[in-house]
Amino acid sequence: MAWVRVWPKWQRLLHAGLALTMIAALVTYEGGRLHELAGYAALALVLLRLALGFVGPMQARFTAFARAPMVTWDYARALWQGCEARYLNHNPLGAWMVVLLLSLGAGAAVTGAIYVTNRFWGEAWLIAAHALLAWPLGLLIPLHVAGVIHASRRHCENLVGAMWWHGCKRDESPDAQGKRRA
Amino acid sequence: MKNRIQCLLAATAFTFCASVSATGLATCDSGPRSGWQTIEKLEKQLSERGWTVRRVKEDGGCYEVYAIDDKGQRVEAYFHPVTLAPVPTKSR
Numbered sequence: 001m002a003w004v005r006v007w008p009k010w011q012r013l014l015h016a017g018l019a020l021t022m023i024a025a026l027v028t029y030e031g032g033r034l035h036e037l038a039g040y041a042a043l044a045l046v047l048l049r050l051a052l053g054f055v056g057p058m059q060a061r062f063t064a065f066a067r068a069p070m071v072t073w074d075y076a077r078a079l080w081q082g083c084e085a086r087y088l089n090h091n092p093l094g095a096w097m098v099v100l101l102l103s104l105g106a107g108a109a110v111t112g113a114i115y116v117t118n119r120f121w122g123e124a125w126l127i128a129a130h131a132l133l134a135w136p137l138g139l140l141i142p143l144h145v146a147g148v149i150h151a152s153r154r155h156c157e158n159l160v161g162a163m164w165w166h167g168c169k170r171d172e173s174p175d176a177q178g179k180r181r182a
Numbered sequence: 183m184k185n186r187i188q189c190l191l192a193a194t195a196f197t198f199c200a201s202v203s204a205t206g207l208a209t210c211d212s213g214p215r216s217g218w219q220t221i222e223k224l225e226k227q228l229s230e231r232g233w234t235v236r237r238v239k240e241d242g243g244c245y246e247v248y249a250i251d252d253k254g255q256r257v258e259a260y261f262h263p264v265t266l267a268p269v270p271t272k273s274r
Contacts, residue, residue, distance in 0.1 A: 030207065079187070082184075122249070143194045146191070146194045149190065
């Protein structure tokens with residue numbers, strides 16, 4: 001069987017960092033030193049990932065995996081009927097989840113960082129904006145994990161292992177099939 | 183397939199609900215509101231100590247104060263509405 005390295009090490013490390021800092025910030029939602037440290041770290045990582053999404057390696061760019069709304073809708077319908085296609089990179093729903101997680105993470109981290117300055121401390125509208133941006137992450141992160149588990153089972157592969165450990169996925173392209181036969 | 187997706191969505195919603203059980207940092211046994219001192223009095227008392235009060239709201243029966251203290255530090259402190267005494271908060 002042919003394997004292809006889909007997630008290079010930098011991307012796996014960045015994903016792990018994003019996951020850990022965002023979850024740490026959510027768990028310590030009442031604030032305090034750890035919450036602020038997690039938030040600053042998450043901010044740095046999110047900005048790095050967003051930047052690489054525009055100027056990074058081709059396969060990591062948003063243009064490489066973000067699909068048009070209609071394509072995404074068709075994918076969602078196929079998913080519901082249990083006949084969705086397999087993607088090597090993010091599938092269309094997964095791609096929009098990536099965009100959503102990064103955008104909300106950036107928004108939450110920026111509003112949080114501004115809130116803890118002496119100038120803006122105690123501003124009700126700012127903490128409301130921070131909560132409004134951050135709390136959906138508490139729903140979307142479990143949904144993201146659920147989507148990964150679902151796709152793993154549907155296509156008989158371990159996507160958690162691919163993103164957290166070895167970075168490889170099965171290559172089912174006609175090209176790879178040909179090489180295997182040859 | 184629909185069943186499995188529904189199961190995953192339900193598990194997701196449960197995880198979310200279990201994680202959202204927000205509580206404040208302190209509670210006060212402060213009785214009826216008629217016995218409370220005014221926010222203005224608390225603000226005056228704190229500004230006399232050199233604090234710049236940014237916001238006062240109620241949380242867990244206490245007055246919750248966001249302020250810059252006399253040393254220029256950000257503080258989030260709780261005060262008892264009847265006595266206006268500081269209320270110790272959970273360390274975090």
